[in-house]
Amino acid sequence: MSKKVAVVTGSNKGIGLSIVKGLCKRFDGVVYLTSRDEARGKAAVADLNKQGLHPEYHQLDVSDKESISKFRDHIQEKCGGIDILINNAGFAIANNIDFSYDFEENKKIIDINFKSILTIQELIFPLLRDNGRILNISSDCGHLSNIRNKYWADRLSSKNLTLKDILEFVDWFLEGCKNKSLKKEDIADGGTIAAYRVSKVALSAITILQQKELLKRNISVNSMHPGFVRTDMTKGNGFLSVDQASETPLYIVLDAPDSLKGAYIWYDGKAVDWYDCNGEYYFKISTYIEQLVSAVKKQNI
Ligand SMILES: NC(=O)c1ccc[n+]([C@@H]2O[C@H](COP(=O)([O-])OP(=O)(O)OC[C@H]3O[C@@H](n4cnc5c(N)ncnc54)[C@H](OP(=O)(O)O)[C@@H]3O)[C@@H](O)[C@H]2O)c1
DSSP states (O other): OOOEEESSSSOOOOOOHHHHHHHHHSSEEEEEESSHHHHHHHHHHHHHHTTTHHHHHHHEEETTTHHHHHHHHHHHTTHHHTTEEEEEEOOOOOOOOOOOOOHHHHHHIIIIIIHHHHHHHTTTGGGEEEEEEEEEEEGGGGGGGGGGOOHHHHHOOOOTHHHHHHHHHHHHHHHHHTTTTGGGBTTTGGTTTTTHHHHHHHHHHHHHHHHHHHHHOEEEEEEEEEOOOOOOTTTTTTSSHHHHHTHHOOOOOISOOTTOOOEEEEEEEEOOOOOOOSOHHHHHHHHHHHHHHHHHHHHHH
């Protein structure tokens, strides 16, 4: 019987790298560390090798169809299939956390965090083996309560949600940036990091559709918020280390009961009601600023 295979996207650093580390220790099979930049990926593998861990490596830029296609061919030839797929690669913002109409920047965020999943669905999902597990690393920014525009919150809440709904939601946002019709009030927390919120809401929404599609093959598809984690993305701020933050993703793909399907999961491992727009699940930029201020204060002591 061929060996089981686990793949983690964007895993040369941060939470993804820590998930690879955990899989190398616990998963009975081949673990793929992938990265868009080959040198960064190979450096991460070399570092793990020094710790006695031996993942396989392959280049994978999730926003580049050709790169995904090459990775698909490689897996098909070498392994024949995938049992665990963790869509972790993500991009937040360069510098600007304020509400911004910057179309190019916002489109880039949507492309990496959400549109890439459509290509992965097209090219990589056919390689998934029955009873496999997919985990989409979303965010608290991916909870539906981040969307304050009533029309879109209602439409995304529909039990008959379709891909068309999600694609039109994303287009509404990008068009609104282009023609400046988007309002700050359409997005939670004064429209801060709006594109990131929209991309992650779309990611958690498509998780629901992917689960419906793959249910007949007993493949689990969940999305999760990994917590506020000290990585480059948060400029080193957060409540959790990467190793603490990788515990729940590892639990979901290795230990969770088979019944955990189509859920939106919080960093403590509990499933949260994604539709609860009155809940306090959405990300508040004040949390981030408080952390930054306290880090600066500590440096100055
Ligand atoms: N840290 C947090 O507090 C937090 C909170 C909620 C959600 N998340 C989510 O958790 C995931 C991991 O984030 P992190 O905090 O570990 O961030 P990170 O340290 O910045 O790592 C992000 C990873 O994604 C990779 N990446 C970016 N664009 C890519 C692309 N086009 N193709 C392939 N890989 C790409 C990066 O590669 P390069 O090194 O080449 O840039 C890097 O390896 C992301 O999806 C993020 O949105 C993080």
